[in-house]
Amino acid sequence: MKRFALSAALLLGLTPLSAAHAQDMPGKEIPGKNMPGQRILQRLDINGDGSISKDEMLAARERQFKKLDRNGDGAVDENEIEGARDAVMDRAEAAQARLGNRGRRMDANGDGKVFEDEFRSRMPLFDLADRNGDGKLSADEIAVIRKHFAGRAG
Secondary structure (H helix, E strand, O other), rough: OOHHHHHHHHOOOOOOHHHHHHOOOOOOOOOOOOOOOOHHHHHHOOOOOOOOHHHHHHHHHHHHHHOOOOOOOOOOHHHHHHHHHHHHHHHHHHHHHHHHHHHHHEEEEOOOOOHHHHHHHHHHHHHHHHOOOOOOOOHHHHHHHHHHHHHHOO
C-alpha cells in the first residue's frame, strides 16, 4: 500500500509539493515569513515572482526525478522507489526517536508528563546558540547554529 502511494505521488507529480509541504508544517506562523505555503513557494518559485508557474513545477519534478533515479539510467525502478521509501522511513524513525528523547529530557521531575513550566525552562538549542551568554541571539549566532545543523543534515 505504501509503495502504491509513493508511486501514485510520483506519477501525479505531487512529490515536490508533498516534500515541500512537509517542511511547511512546523513552527508558528509569522506574517510574511512562514505563512502556510510560504516555504513551498520559496522552494519552488525559481524566478522569485511570488507564484509557481507550470515551468517551475516541471523543473521541480525534474529535480525530484533525478534524485530518485539513483543509477542515472533515465528510469525509476522498483528498487529506487523502495530505496526512497526506506530513506523517508529512516528519517521519520530518527525524528520519532529524537522527539521521545526530547520529551524525556524536558520531564524534569520524571513523572511522565511535561508541564508548561518544564517545557518553557528547557531551551538547550538557544543556550548553545547564545555564544556570548547575553540572553539574546544575534544574526551571527543564528548563522553559526544554522551552519552547524546544515552541515549535520547534508
